[in-house]
Amino acid sequence: MPYPYLKYRDGADAEAHVRDFLTTWEVNHVAQQLSAMAEDKSKISEFVLSLDGPLANWFAQNKPKAYDSFQHLAAKGTQLFHH
DSSP: OOOOOOOOBBBBBBBHHHHHHHHHHEEEEHOOOOOOOOOOOHHOOOOOOOOBBBHHHHOOOOGGGGSSSSHHHHHHHHHEEEE
């Protein structure tokens, strides 16, 4: 059974949330031995599972395919919601 992602809601540290997401993602996928491209796609598609509130709305309005990498997505989200 996979570990659930902690939910991020506006007001928390966006950079810390990305680190927490990546830690949980690693635990959930360590045995899969995914290619770098498959890892990136998985991170982008699963990131929404860790979002709540305004950031979830922002993500829903953007197409995941609009991001060429998870790093790009995380940087944009962190930029928009960093306090």
